[in-house]
Amino acid sequence: MINRRFGTRLTACVLPLLAMSPIAAHAEQNPCIGNSVGVTGPAAFGGQAAKMGAEIAIEKINAAGGVLGKPLRFVQYDDAGAPPRGVDNTRRIALADKCVAILGGYHSTVAVAQAEPVNKIGIPYVGIMAANTKAIENGASPNYMFRVSAKDKWVARFLVEQAVKASKSGKVALLYENTGWGNGAVPDVKAAMQAAGKELVALETFNWNDQDMSPQVMRARDAGADVVLFWALDREGNQILRSMDKVGYKPTIIGAWGIAGNLGELAGPLANGVQVIQTYTFMGEMDPKKKALWDKISAKYGMKDPSEIKMGSGVGNAYDAVYILKAAIEKAGAYDWAKVREALYEVNHTGIVADYQPAFDKTDPERQDAILPKYYKLTAWQDGKLLPIEQTPYGKAP
Incomplete structure (x- = not known):
């Protein structure tokens, strides 16, 4: 110190x-x-x-x-x-x-x-x-x-591309933390959605240490979003997942890497299937380097x-x-x-x-x-581990 x-x-x-x-x-x-x-x-x-x-x-x-x-x-x-x-x-x-x-x-x-x-x-x-x-x-x-x-400008494009592919309804929501990181991502995500010919159906924010996100997730649910983008840290990501579970809302979740640390430990099985961008992972097969x-x-x-x-x-x-x-x-x-x-x-x-x-x-x-961006990777939480998505059930073609 x-x-x-x-x-x-x-x-x-x-x-x-x-x-x-x-x-x-x-x-x-x-x-x-x-x-x-x-x-x-x-x-x-x-x-x-x-x-x-x-x-x-x-x-x-x-x-x-x-x-x-x-x-x-x-x-x-x-x-x-x-x-x-x-x-x-x-x-x-x-x-x-x-x-x-x-x-x-x-x-x-x-x-x-x-x-x-x-x-x-x-x-x-x-x-x-x-x-x-x-x-x-x-x-x-x-x-x-x-x-x-x-970089969030590029991350937004990458995640929106994944969200549009994963959505059956074409309706995507964004939940983001009320910080410089979260607020800074909003224009990047909006621009990426616009480039994809779409608009967010719900845009919801929260503060660090918020315990109940039920109002935000209910508005995303009621707007028909079947994919939700997260700009959150693990701690708040856990609370969002618990709020979604409480109201019976189960969208596909794709997040920036703030939820790449210990979300699986905090949220347990609720984290299974949550997808996260990474630039590098030690999980899965290792090349010599x-x-x-x-x-x-x-x-x-x-x-x-x-x-x-x-x-x-x-x-x-x-x-x-x-x-x-x-x-x-x-x-x-x-x-x-x-x-x-x-x-x-x-x-x-x-x-x-x-x-x-x-x-x-x-x-x-x-x-x-x-x-x-060509080096970005998509991973997914499965049983407490963040694995390359192709090594999980969520990486298989629908």
Whole structure:
């Protein structure tokens, strides 16, 4: 946990630096990568997953000689899903630790808040989980916000495509959390529905920690929706499923990956058949790359079964993000923020999640995101495990 008094003093001392242009603040930085993720709180499994992937990658890189002849150091801070802490962590990583880059975590509200200090300071940020579109497409020029993760604009198109295929009535509803992540997804989903020639028949929101979603699910049911899209975390997803069960409503459910952590544990059999987008999963058959990564995770963290990894996408994304940063530092030939940012557009890397050719494209504002929709995967909850959908009864053609 960050000492509040230290955080306050640091914030005060860096205000003059924040007023400087990014170029003026650049200098040779330290060979370290900072990581601001929530490793405590109800969604701590997401932060832990990202931390695991980054740690394993850095250990492998250092075992092979490091980067530019120096070992990489990993600097970890907990933001607990709180935007002010994420902002303080950003400043601390950049201006006290002087790391060459910062990785971003699970919560979109934190990522959106980090965009301003990241761009004012001029430190490359690579998000590895938070999917809010505007966290990366923020209008800054130059833009130091990059992402190796899903993006809600693309996720919405992917999920709407799945929903339209699954719906027999053509009626789709959206239930979304009243946060920056949920509210940010609404225009993306509406645009995707419009592109499909349809409109949502119900649009319902809820707050964190709400216990009864009966009014919302009844309105979706009464509107005739036979498919419901979820933009929710596991905790609230569980309450929605229980409310649906209470009112006898059993639509097909397809969700963004906020319900990819422990929904099966919380909701039990009610979660069976709930479909979730992922970028990576350790479940099912493993190719040699995935098996090698799993073996390292198992040995380092004492895990016995891949199902113990909550949010496998976080592990895979973080692992690839570190290797992309390694390649950018090598292309830049220096631990320098501006040079590394420019080099990120030149990186081609075959990762475990995707084949990044290139990772980012300077000519396309949408391509500060590295994982293209063609790499998205659909999984489904079955008996407490989130499996590739083709390995469940729900992946079979009707």
